[in-house]
Amino acid sequence: MIRRVPRPVPRPALVAGLASALAGALGLAAPPSLAAQTTATERAAAREILAEIDALQVRLAPADAARRLVERDAPGRDAVVARTRELWDTEMEALSDWIGRHPEVGWDEHQAVDTLTAVLRDRGWTVEVGVAGLETAFVATWTSPAGADGPLLGLIGEYDALRDADGPFHGDQHNAQTPIAMATAFALAEHMADEGMPGRLRIYGTPAEEVGPPAKVIMHEAGVFDGADLIVRSHGVTATGRAQAGFGSCCLNINEVKYTFLGTPSHQMSSWFGRNALEAAVHFYTLVDGLRSTLRPEASIQGVIPEGGEAPNVVPQRAVVDYYIRYPDPVYLEHVNAMMDAAARGAAMATGTTVEIDRYGEYRDGISLGTLQELSFAYATALGAGAVNPEPGRPSGWEETGVVTEDIPGIGVSVFSSRAANHTRGMLDDTFGEVGHTGFRIAAETMASILYDFATRPELREAVQDEHSVLAGLLGAYHDALRAAYADEIGAGGR
Numbered sequence: 007m008i009r010r011v012p013r014p015v016p017r018p019a020l021v022a023g024l025a026s027a028l029a030g031a032l033g034l035a036a037p038p039s040l041a042a043q044t045t046a047t048e049r050a051a052a053r054e055i056l057a058e059i060d061a062l063q064v065r066l067a068p069a070d071a072a073r074r075l076v077e078r079d080a081p082g083r084d085a086v087v088a089r090t091r092e093l094w095d096t097e098m099e100a101l102s103d104w105i106g107r108h109p110e111v112g113w114d115e116h117q118a119v120d121t122l123t124a125v126l127r128d129r130g131w132t133v134e135v136g137v138a139g140l141e142t143a144f145v146a147t148w149t150s151p152a153g154a155d156g157p158l159l160g161l162i163g164e165y166d167a168l169r170d171a172d173g174p175f176h177g178d179q180h181n182a183q184t185p186i187a188m189a190t191a192f193a194l195a196e197h198m199a200d201e202g203m204p205g206r207l208r209i210y211g212t213p214a215e216e217v218g219p220p221a222k223v224i225m226h227e228a229g230v231f232d233g234a235d236l237i238v239r240s241h242g243v244t245a246t247g248r249a250q251a252g253f254g255s256c257c258l259n260i261n262e263v264k265y266t267f268l269g270t271p272s273h274q275m276s277s278w279f280g281r282n283a284l285e286a287a288v289h290f291y292t293l294v295d296g297l298r299s300t301l302r303p304e305a306s307i308q309g310v311i312p313e314g315g316e317a318p319n320v321v322p323q324r325a326v327v328d329y330y331i332r333y334p335d336p337v338y339l340e341h342v343n344a345m346m347d348a349a350a351r352g353a354a355m356a357t358g359t360t361v362e363i364d365r366y367g368e369y370r371d372g373i374s375l376g377t378l379q380e381l382s383f384a385y386a387t388a389l390g391a392g393a394v395n396p397e398p399g400r401p402s403g404w405e406e407t408g409v410v411t412e413d414i415p416g417i418g419v420s421v422f423s424s425r426a427a428n429h430t431r432g433m434l435d436d437t438f439g440e441v442g443h444t445g446f447r448i449a450a451e452t453m454a455s456i457l458y459d460f461a462t463r464p465e466l467r468e469a470v471q472d473e474h475s476v477l478a479g480l481l482g483a484y485h486d487a488l489r490a491a492y493a494d495e496i497g498a499g500g501r
């Protein structure tokens with residue numbers, strides 16, 4: 007392997023960028039995290055728990071700690087960052103573009119997995135494809151020649167494209183995620199080998215981020231992420247930012263539910279012998295619209311009817327309605343879901359059909375750590391990330407299902423990489439251009455810095471573990487408080 011002299015990180019720029027980024031951003035001066043919750047009910051129910059989270063942030067002072075880490079003299083880190091940049095520029099940017107030009111939708115990402123795992127095997131990583139029973143999921147592991155007896159540092163790589171009527175396209179920039187992770191991990195592996203640092207690096211290839219059931223939940227239940235001390239991930243965004251500490255999700259709590267109506271087929275000329283599943287589905291779809299006025303306005307309910315019969319002259323025997331049901335908190339979400347299930351049964355009863363209800367995916371509030379959010383933001387800003395949002399956003403777990411974040415601390419790095427909104431053709435265009443390429447490189451450099459610090463700074467490891475264990479312990483109490491707050495409205499105990 008050709009090893010070039012690392013280009014040093016321009017330190018004055020690093021510090022100057024940091025100073026402006028951190029101005030006024032210190033958690034102590036910010037309003038309490040009550041602003042983090044979406045609804046008044048959440049804010050009221052969670053007041054005491056949020057006060058505990060605020061006290062934890064004051065104790066850990068993550069913005070101060072981040073500033074100290076970023077500003078310190080750390081030649082090892084700077085060399086890893088420089089090597090990450092070089093790997094991105096010379097190899098991984100082209101790999102990102104290649105995947106971007108060969109889009110494959112969730113569960114069908116075979117070319118991407120073959121291409122990415124070939125690169126990993128070439129570098130001596132141990133690769134297992136098809137983990138957790140998912141054909142396009144993989145785990146790649148590198149073990150330091152100094153031994154495995156050190157931290158296990160994980161990186162998430164996604165690669166599925168979006169679906170629309172014009173075919174698959176990488177309008178959410180998942181094409182870049184695994185190349186970013188590789189630039190980071192390869193640079194770190196070289197450094198660990200050179201320095202005789204024990205430990206392991208692991209890249210988790212996680213399919214189908216855009217399609218249920220949630221792959222990361224299946225992989226977690228299969229134990230794929232067990233043992234990881236920290237997991238990092240990046241995702242294309244329209245602004246460089248960080249989330250507040252606490253509980254939340256990028257995309258609200260979601261239930262993915264499929265309602266399958268089953269009737270009896272019959273010819274059009276003797277339709278009275280049949281029971282019409284499509285009519286049941288249409289009734290149900292309309293009933294759901296009728297429910298909206300009785301639900302809290304933050305509910306977001308959208309569905310499609312992917313199956314509605316075979317031919318106009320046959321009474322439809324089978325029809326399917328597929329809904330994503332979203333709400334800011336998981337407790338009221340269960341109430342919305344229960345109302346919809348009742349509507350589905352009512353539609354079936356009214357049409358002489360039956361309905362099967364299959365909840366095939368759940369996405370929940372994740373745990374967002376101030377220690378890592380502030381560190382990521384400080385590094386990204388110092389490294390020159392664009393479109394910086396100085397205000398911390400609502401708490402958000404580091405992966406979209408939230409489930410893995412309850413057990414394993416991590417950070418989703420958010421570096422500006424597109425002027426167009428997520429899930430658009432404009433974001434696809436930016437993935438091949440300067441905005442995307444620069445953002446992806448800075449995301450890789452940021453991840454390399456975080457992992458380097460986590461591996462080499464015991465005080466960071468302790469702060470992250472401390473914060474994660476306190477927040478994980480408060481999550482159940484937060485949900486109990488929500489159940490109590492909603493009791494009159496949705497029934498005691500909350501459905």
Ligand SMILES: [Zn+2]
Pocket residue numbers: 178180215241
């Ligand atoms: Zn995405």
